[in-house]
Amino acid sequence: MGIDLTVVVTAHDEGIIAGPTMRSVEAAIGRAKHEGRTVERLIGLDNPTDECFSFFSESFTDEWAIHRHSFKDPFLLRNAMASIASGRWIAFVDADDLVSENWFFRAMSVLAAAEDNGNKVIVHPELNWIFDESHGVFSKPDQEDILFNPYYFYTANYYDMMSVYPLAAILDIPYDSRDIANGFGYQDWQWNIQTMARGWKHTIARDTVIFKRRRQGSVSVVNNQNKAIIRSLDEMAIDRVSLISSSVSVDDNYAMNHVNKDDLS
Amino acid sequence: MIDPSDLALIKESQLFDAEWYLSQYPEVTYLDMSPEEHYLTFGARLGRDPSPLFSTKMYLSSNPDANEAEGNALLHFLKSRLLNGRGRTGVGQGIASEGLQQERTRESESANFNLTYRDDVKFRPGFRRLIRATRQQIISETVSGDYETIANLIDLPQYLLRYGDLVRASVNPVAHYLNNGRREGRRLWPGFDPKWYLANNAGARESGLDPHVHYLERGHAEGLPMSAWTLGSKLFGDYCRSFGLEAEQIDAARREYQTSLRARLDRGELAEMVSKATEIEPLIGQGWAAAMEAGVSPLRSEVVLRVMTAMRAMHDEAQFRRAKAVVLIPWCHLGGAARVAGYLASALSEIYGRGDDIVVVRTETSELDYPEWFPSNARHVDLASAAEGLPEEWKLRLLIEFVRSLRPTAVFNVNSRSFWEALLIWGRPLSKATDIYSYMFCADVDIYGNSVGYPIRRFHQTFAHHRAILVDSDYLKNDLVRRFNLHEAGQRKVVKMATPLEAIHSVAMTPGNGERRRQIFWAGRFDRQKRVDLVYRIATMLPDLEFRMWGKPVLDRSSEKLRVPPNVRHEGIYSAFSDLPLHECDAWLYTSEWDGVPNILLDIATTGVPIVGTAVGGTSEVLHEDASWPIRVEDVDGYVNAIRSILSDPVAARERALRLRGRIQERTADRYREALSRAMEV
Structure with missing residues (x-):
C-alpha cells in the first residue's frame, strides 16, 4: 500500500522552538494514523545553524529522514524535498509553527473527497493563528466562497505555504526562488496565484488551524521589513485577475477571449 | 406565519x-x-x-x-x-x-x-x-x-x-x-x-x-x-457595487461566517484544537482576543477594502485593458509639467501607433483641465480620487500594483510625487518588470538659498532603477553629469529632450512710432523664483515706460509685500497666449532667479518680439547673445540698458529677435519624438 501523506518539516535557524512544533506535528500524525492514514516523515534542513542542526540531531527525530541542503532559500528547499517525497499528498510545516491536531487528517479527507470527484485541490487550514511576538487570527476562504475576491491578491496573500496538496502540484509548478536583493518575496503568495490560475482549486479544511510564530528574523518579518512584493505576474494583469479563480484556467480563458476578439476583428 | x-x-x-x-x-x-x-x-x-x-x-x-x-x-x-x-x-x-x-x-x-x-x-x-x-x-x-x-x-x-x-x-x-x-x-x-x-x-x-x-x-x-465593512457603510456599498456584488448577500455571508466561527471557537472541534495547541505552546493562548475579531478578508480591514475598491475603480477607468506606456503626472492644470506630459504622451502615441495604448495617471489631485493636451483616445485614470483616505504607504502600493497590472513596456514619470516616493521603496522590483523613465526639470532654491527638488534629492537615489532620466535642458544634464561624475554609460542615461513648440505664432506687429508710451510686457508666476522685485526695480528706473504684468502668486506670496511702482499695471491672468496684445509690446522682459526652459520663453521667441531676459540655467539655451538680450540675474543696469537699446532702434531689435524666431523652430514635435525613440533604445 502506498504512502498517503509525506510530512516535511523545514528548518534553517530554529533551535528549541522547533520543540513545540514537533510535538504538535507528532500529535497530528498520530491522529492521521489513528484514522487509518499512512505517513512519511521528512525533515529538510537548509543551511542550518549549529543550534538547528544540533536540535534536529536528537533522538526524537529517529523516525524522521533528515536531508541537509544549502539553498539559503526556503522555497527551493521545498522543491527539493518534494522531489524525494513518496506520499500521494504532501504537507509542509515550518519548524517554528504548530499545527492543529486534526490538520493532516482533515486536509486528507478534503483531498480524497475532491479527487473522488475528479477535482484538483490544494487544501489550506481554516485559520492562521499568529502568536508570540504579535497576535492575529485570520480566516481563509475557499476560492469559491462568495466572500473570496481575487483582487485581494493585490494587497496580501489569502493563504501561505502551510498547505496540503497532491505531490503533482508542486512537481508541476515548483516554487520560484527567493530574490530579496531585487525586492521580491512571498513566493508562496506567487505560487498560490499561479496554481489557482492553472486550475488548482484552493479550499480549506474546516476547524483546522496553523499556529504561526512571529519572531524577529522569520521570513514574513524580513519580507515586511524589506517591503518585499511578489514578482510581477501576468495572472494579475488587469484583463486576467478576475479570471484566476474561475473554473476555467486563466490561460485557457485568456486564450479564448483573445481568439474571440481576433475573430471579431 | x-x-x-x-x-x-x-x-x-x-x-x-x-x-x-x-x-x-x-x-x-x-x-x-x-x-x-x-x-x-x-x-x-x-x-x-x-x-x-x-x-x-x-x-x-x-x-x-x-x-x-x-x-x-x-x-x-x-x-x-x-x-x-x-x-x-x-x-x-x-x-x-x-x-x-x-x-x-x-x-x-x-x-x-x-x-x-x-x-x-x-x-x-x-x-x-x-x-x-x-x-x-x-x-x-x-x-x-x-x-x-x-x-x-x-x-x-x-x-x-x-x-x-x-x-x-x-x-x-x-x-x-x-x-x-x-x-x-x-x-x-x-x-x-x-x-x-x-x-x-x-x-x-x-x-x-x-x-x-x-x-x-x-x-x-x-x-x-x-x-x-458592514451593510450601510458607504465604503462597503462602493466595494460591492464596483465588483457587481449583492451587498445584502455579502453582508449576510460575512455575518453567518463570523457567527459560526465564534461559536466554533467557543465549543466543538475548533475550540478543542486551539485548546490542545495551547497545552503544547502556552503563547498561543494569548491570541484569544484577536480570535474574537477574526473574519474573512477583505471584510475585516478598512484599508484593504479601500485599496481593492480603488484598484477596481482604476481598472474600470483603464477599461480593463493593458497599456504599452503609462504616463504619471501630479495633476493636469495650467503648468509646464502637465504640458510636457502631453507632448510626451502624443509622441508615445505616434511611436506605438495608437493613442489608447497610453494610460495617463493623475496621482496628486483630480483636475483634468486640459485633456486636449493628450492624445484624444488616451485613457485617463484618477488615482488621486481613488486613493482618497488611504494611508500614504498604501497609496504608493496601490500605484505600484496598478502600474504593474497594466503590464506596460514603459513607465514615464513627469513630476508625480507619489511615484518618486514609490520608487524609493519599490524601484528595484518595478524596474525588473518595466522600463522606468522620469523627467527632471530645473532644481528649485529654498529660502536659505539651497538647491532642492527632484534633481537634487531623487536623482542619486533612483538612478539605478531608471532606463533613462529625461531633462529639458543641456544645462541640467551637464549639472547632473558634473555633480555625479557620470561617464559614458551614465551620460547616456541622462537624455535631453528639447520641448517642442506648442505653436509657431505669427510675427507680432511692431507698435507704431506715434505719440504713445512705450510698453514692456512680463508674464509668469508672481513667486520668489520669478523675481517680481527685479521687475519693479527696473520699472522704477524707467519711469517713462509702462510695464504690463500678467500672472498671479502660485507657490508663495512674497510679491504681495512689495511696493508696486506707479508705471506697473497688473493685468491678471491670460487665458491663452494668443490673447496677449502683442502689437502693443515694445519688448518682453523675463526675470528669474533659477530656471529650466520655460514654455513662455519659447512662445514669445516665436513672435519676433525682442526679449530681455535673465540668463540662468536652461534659459540660456533660448536666449542666445546674437538673437536676444540675456542679462545676469542681479544686473539691473543691464536690463535697463538693454531695454533702452531696443527702444532706441526698434527695427534692428526686431531683426535680432527674428533671428531667434528662426532658430527656435528647430524644436519640433518630430524631433522630440525622435529624441524619445532614441532614449527608449538606450
Whole structure:
C-alpha cells in the first residue's frame, strides 16, 4: 500500500522552538494514523545553524529522514524535498509553527473527497493563528466562497505555504526562488496565484488551524521589513485577475477571449 | 406565519446554533425549512433547546410569563433583553454576556447586573478567577449614571482579554470605561469599533449617547453600519457595487461566517484544537482576543477594502485593458509639467501607433483641465480620487500594483510625487518588470538659498532603477553629469529632450512710432523664483515706460509685500497666449532667479518680439547673445540698458529677435519624438 501523506518539516535557524512544533506535528500524525492514514516523515534542513542542526540531531527525530541542503532559500528547499517525497499528498510545516491536531487528517479527507470527484485541490487550514511576538487570527476562504475576491491578491496573500496538496502540484509548478536583493518575496503568495490560475482549486479544511510564530528574523518579518512584493505576474494583469479563480484556467480563458476578439476583428 | 423580525432576531443570536440544532434534530435536514424557521414554528413549542447554551426548560421554569407571552423561550429572552436594556450585547456582536443560565449568578441578578458568561475552553482556571473577581468588583461599586448600562453591555471576558493594561492595573473596567475608556474608543464587544461608528454616523455623534448604547437602541434598528465593512457603510456599498456584488448577500455571508466561527471557537472541534495547541505552546493562548475579531478578508480591514475598491475603480477607468506606456503626472492644470506630459504622451502615441495604448495617471489631485493636451483616445485614470483616505504607504502600493497590472513596456514619470516616493521603496522590483523613465526639470532654491527638488534629492537615489532620466535642458544634464561624475554609460542615461513648440505664432506687429508710451510686457508666476522685485526695480528706473504684468502668486506670496511702482499695471491672468496684445509690446522682459526652459520663453521667441531676459540655467539655451538680450540675474543696469537699446532702434531689435524666431523652430514635435525613440533604445 502506498504512502498517503509525506510530512516535511523545514528548518534553517530554529533551535528549541522547533520543540513545540514537533510535538504538535507528532500529535497530528498520530491522529492521521489513528484514522487509518499512512505517513512519511521528512525533515529538510537548509543551511542550518549549529543550534538547528544540533536540535534536529536528537533522538526524537529517529523516525524522521533528515536531508541537509544549502539553498539559503526556503522555497527551493521545498522543491527539493518534494522531489524525494513518496506520499500521494504532501504537507509542509515550518519548524517554528504548530499545527492543529486534526490538520493532516482533515486536509486528507478534503483531498480524497475532491479527487473522488475528479477535482484538483490544494487544501489550506481554516485559520492562521499568529502568536508570540504579535497576535492575529485570520480566516481563509475557499476560492469559491462568495466572500473570496481575487483582487485581494493585490494587497496580501489569502493563504501561505502551510498547505496540503497532491505531490503533482508542486512537481508541476515548483516554487520560484527567493530574490530579496531585487525586492521580491512571498513566493508562496506567487505560487498560490499561479496554481489557482492553472486550475488548482484552493479550499480549506474546516476547524483546522496553523499556529504561526512571529519572531524577529522569520521570513514574513524580513519580507515586511524589506517591503518585499511578489514578482510581477501576468495572472494579475488587469484583463486576467478576475479570471484566476474561475473554473476555467486563466490561460485557457485568456486564450479564448483573445481568439474571440481576433475573430471579431 | 413567521414574523420576519423574529426570524432575524433568532438568526442574529449567538444562542441559536443552527449546526448544533441540526445535529440534535436531524429530521430537520429533510424538511424544506431552515433550522431557525423550524425552531420558530415547531421546535420551541416542542420544548427543544436552540443550542447547548440555552436551556428552554430552565428558562421557562424561572420565567413563567414567557410561556404565556411568546410560547418561545429564546424569543422571550431576546426581546425582554431588548426592551429592558439588560445584557443587550447580544444584539450586536457580543457573545459572552449573552446569557448562560448555568452561569447566571443570584447576586448579579439581585444587583440588577447581567454579568454572565460562558465557561468555554479558552477560560483557563486563572482567567475564570479573574472574571469572577472583576465581576464582584463591578457589582460592589456604587451605581450612578451610565454605570449600570455599561456594566450590562460589556462583554467582560473579551474586554479583559483585549485590555490587559486594565487587568494589570486591577482597575474596575466599567468605572475606567466611563472615566477614560469611552474617550479612548475602547470596544465593549468584539467587532464594534465605537470610534469608527461615531466618525461615520452623524446621528450617533449628535445624540450624545455612548456609541454602543446608540447602536443598540437606535442604530441597529435604523440599519446604521457598525464598521466600514458592514451593510450601510458607504465604503462597503462602493466595494460591492464596483465588483457587481449583492451587498445584502455579502453582508449576510460575512455575518453567518463570523457567527459560526465564534461559536466554533467557543465549543466543538475548533475550540478543542486551539485548546490542545495551547497545552503544547502556552503563547498561543494569548491570541484569544484577536480570535474574537477574526473574519474573512477583505471584510475585516478598512484599508484593504479601500485599496481593492480603488484598484477596481482604476481598472474600470483603464477599461480593463493593458497599456504599452503609462504616463504619471501630479495633476493636469495650467503648468509646464502637465504640458510636457502631453507632448510626451502624443509622441508615445505616434511611436506605438495608437493613442489608447497610453494610460495617463493623475496621482496628486483630480483636475483634468486640459485633456486636449493628450492624445484624444488616451485613457485617463484618477488615482488621486481613488486613493482618497488611504494611508500614504498604501497609496504608493496601490500605484505600484496598478502600474504593474497594466503590464506596460514603459513607465514615464513627469513630476508625480507619489511615484518618486514609490520608487524609493519599490524601484528595484518595478524596474525588473518595466522600463522606468522620469523627467527632471530645473532644481528649485529654498529660502536659505539651497538647491532642492527632484534633481537634487531623487536623482542619486533612483538612478539605478531608471532606463533613462529625461531633462529639458543641456544645462541640467551637464549639472547632473558634473555633480555625479557620470561617464559614458551614465551620460547616456541622462537624455535631453528639447520641448517642442506648442505653436509657431505669427510675427507680432511692431507698435507704431506715434505719440504713445512705450510698453514692456512680463508674464509668469508672481513667486520668489520669478523675481517680481527685479521687475519693479527696473520699472522704477524707467519711469517713462509702462510695464504690463500678467500672472498671479502660485507657490508663495512674497510679491504681495512689495511696493508696486506707479508705471506697473497688473493685468491678471491670460487665458491663452494668443490673447496677449502683442502689437502693443515694445519688448518682453523675463526675470528669474533659477530656471529650466520655460514654455513662455519659447512662445514669445516665436513672435519676433525682442526679449530681455535673465540668463540662468536652461534659459540660456533660448536666449542666445546674437538673437536676444540675456542679462545676469542681479544686473539691473543691464536690463535697463538693454531695454533702452531696443527702444532706441526698434527695427534692428526686431531683426535680432527674428533671428531667434528662426532658430527656435528647430524644436519640433518630430524631433522630440525622435529624441524619445532614441532614449527608449538606450
